[in-house]
Amino acid sequence: MIHFSKILKLARKLADMVLRGKRIERTDIEGDFFSDEDKDYVIAHLSDPAKIEAQNKLAKEIHKTRNKDWQKVEAAIRPPVKKVRYLHVWTRVAAVFIGFIAIGYFFFRDHLPGGPAPGDGVKEQHITLRLPDGSIKILEEAENGDIRDRNGKIVGIRRGSSINYRKEGHAGNTTAPEYHEIQIPFGKTFELVLSDGTTVTLNAGSSLKYPVHFTGKRDRQVFLEGEAYFDVEKNPKQPFVVETDGINVQVLGTRFVINSYKEESRIRTVLLEGSVALFEKGEAYDPEKAARLIPGQKATWNKTQKDISFEEVDTGLYTGWMEGRLIFNHVPFNEILRRLERYYDITIVNKNKALDKEVFTASFEGESIENILNSFGRNYPFEYTVQGDNIVINP
Structure with missing residues (x-):
């Protein structure tokens, strides 16, 4: 059986990561009671801005009745008895709990001395x-x-x-x-x-x-x-x-x-x-x-192998982000997706694994995320769906 204390600990950790603007990876969701599918669900759920209003309302309600906090939380996440697919339902409910309770309550109560009170409504990542x-x-x-x-x-x-x-x-x-x-x-x-x-x-x-x-x-x-x-x-x-x-x-x-x-x-250093x-x-x-390094060179440090390599580069390719440009020069698609997530503040789940190692060269400025994905799709056709700030690339 999944221990309530483990879910609380995980909630604290993920809430802290979300409001500090840190990317949540599967490896951050500890515990063998979460499948990869459920981890993806949790990540997508925490990234959904539509949930912010509900998070704030629930946080405000809990703040008003602090003496009954734990009873409320436990009642909200405890799965019904004799429910079919018990574990699957539990992890889904736990994901809702993490999104609704953790951000609205744990972060404001424990992590923001002198900051906004619960219910004041932080409506975006700051x-x-x-x-x-x-x-x-x-x-x-x-x-x-x-x-x-x-x-x-x-x-x-x-x-x-x-x-x-x-x-x-x-x-x-x-x-x-x-x-x-x-x-x-x-x-x-x-x-x-x-x-x-x-x-x-x-x-x-x-x-x-x-x-x-x-x-x-x-x-x-x-x-x-x-x-x-x-x-x-x-x-x-x-x-x-x-x-x-x-x-x-x-x-x-x-x-x-x-x-x-x-x-x-890898860690990359480019000298101008x-x-x-x-x-x-x-x-x-x-x-x-x-x-x-000398000007015009890039040094790449491999974290795993602990070795370093050097090459001559066009330094403008590595400073374009300061002017709002996205520049990809022979970049694998999986790395492109991570950069798009950071740039547009979105979540992208790629289920078309054949795309991951495909390499692209492209430059964008002022384009919507849909236009960018469509541009890549013209070279390597794929389909995707958009739900708010969550994008899924289909297999």
């Missing part, structure tokens, strides 16, 4: 900023204002889809750094100007952890998951280091792009200007051993 005390600030796109530290001191200026932390005459603070972590959901991009003047543009589905101020006694280090363009302010005395899930990239002053999404098997050195995460930087 850019969020985790502060040093662990609280989460939701960043409205049309909002301007100040970013303050725990003492009320202004540390950054918010202007729409950017935050500027830069201080004139920055010389490196000597106190211990405090970190902010920004999460960018699918369908959005964001720009940061760090305290040293370095500019970072974050692509959809990415996150960056960075100091509010850099200290003068250590490297300028930030932590990236996803894709970002860096224009690093030069400082020979204090190298800039980007840590990813596999490699570190160290620079003095340069412009480059890193693609390091969790679900991808200057020089960068790459070395494996967890190792100390050794200038004699670190791999170096």
